Amino acid sequence: MSDQINLDGPAIDQSTEDPQPEPFQIRVANRVDRLPPYMFGRINAMLYQKRRDGSDVIDMGMGNPSDPPQTDVVEKLTEAAQDERNHGYSKSNGLLNLRREVCNKYQRKYDVELEADHEVIACLGSKEGFSHMCLALMGPGDTAIIPSPYFPIHMYAVILASGNVVTLDVFDPEKFLRNVEYTCQTFTPRPKLLIINYPHNPSAATIEPDFFVEVVRLAKKYGFMVIHDFAYADIGFDGYQPPSFLSAPGAKDVGVEFTTMSKGYNMAGWRVGFCAGNADMIRALGTIKGYYDYGMFQAVQIAAIVAMRDTEDAVAEQALVYQSRRDALVDGLRRIGWEIDPPKAGMFVWAKVPEQWRHMSTMDFAMMLLEKGDVAVSPGSGFGPAGEGYLRMSLVENEQRLRQAVRQISRCLDKQSALSSSSST
Secondary structure (H helix, E strand, C coil), X not given: CCCCCCCCCCCCCCCCCCCCCCCCCCCCCHHHHCCCCCCCHHHHHHHHHHHHCCCCCEECCCCCCCCCCCHHHHHHXXXXXXXXXXXXXXXXXXXXXXXXXXXXXXXXXHCCCCCCCCCEEEECCHHHHHHHHHHHHCCCCCEEEEEECCCHHHHHHHHHXXXXXXXXXXXXXXXXXXXXXXXXXXXXXXXXXXXXXXXXXXXXXXXXXXXXXXXXXXXXXXXXXXXXXXXXXXXXXXXXXXXXHHHCCCHHHHEEEEEECCCCCCCHHHCCEEEEECHHHHHHHXXXXXXHCCCCCHHHHHHHHHHHHHCHHXXXXXXXXXXXHHHHHXXXXXXXXXXXXXXXXXXXXXXXXXXXXXXXXXXXXXXXHXXXXXXXXXXXXXXXXXXXXXXXXXXXXCHHHHHHHHHHHHHHHHHXXXXXXXXXX
16 A cells, blocks of 8 residues: 555655755857957056046047037037927938938038938937948848958947958058959858948048949949948048048949048037938838837937038038147157158048067057056057057047147157166166
């Protein structure tokens, strides 16, 4: 009888204690694991700490405009924000009148005709639009060609969209185009997307309009789409006018162009950007944005209309301000022995590290300038292997501060050279 099953007993013996649970783990998506550590984290942490300690650090690291927007634009923002009708959800593609102003600017400045309803979309800054465009176009197995050194989002927006990347040297435009064609001839499957960025960040490389004519020819020959990141459209020096990709015949057949109000209009924190060009690509971006956002605050859009309509003279004057800052920084660095090619456009000087210091990584060199000289710069390695040996210096500080930065760099390097010499004897 003892072998009989007790039908009234519990199905499983009750444990006297609950088992010790395994440590809970957060398992993020593979796309996050594919991203490297943030390259500028060490610099930003030290910059923050030094400023908390009272150091007056001259920050030439980030291209964050320090000049204010025009007063009329800020006043329009205030007025529009006080209108209760502007506080609801806005269309994710932007107000029609804002898109019309983009069309007017392209017609006026580049002789390019755009259709506001189908060929222009507003973005929450060009970086958001670019990232979502990559999500709309790319997927597993797709390949994009990007310039090298690269602005990080040009690389990692593709990776976040599960695509692959081929990097090509950006410094010689003709060589870049030859390499694009060679890549298309030898890769299987062929690249789906070409990402270009002129004036280039970080290197400040520039091109002439014929470059885009050849890009369109190659795109049609090999069947790839084109995204041109035109963030520095409004900042040309010494009479140079950065050309628009859309001004090339047939450009709208193969691609789009992203612009922004962050730089020339000093509206970086407002997050107003645009994508213009191929209607099918615009539609795809609009589909993605329709799922991800409700558009930018309508008062910001209304103020942006005023900025585009009424402050173009101020945009031209702002370019002259950056040109004067470029001259102050380049002249100062040359006086202390640096080899510098003055940029023709953009907000940055791409400075080659002096030969005496090339035994150091650019990250270590930049950290030394910050720690010992109270000057923050961006190490070239933050823009990929091709950036090693260079520093990116932004032109957001005024001329007096830039000259002071050069003096502090000079004193820092002289002191470190003296310490190195004394330790070796």
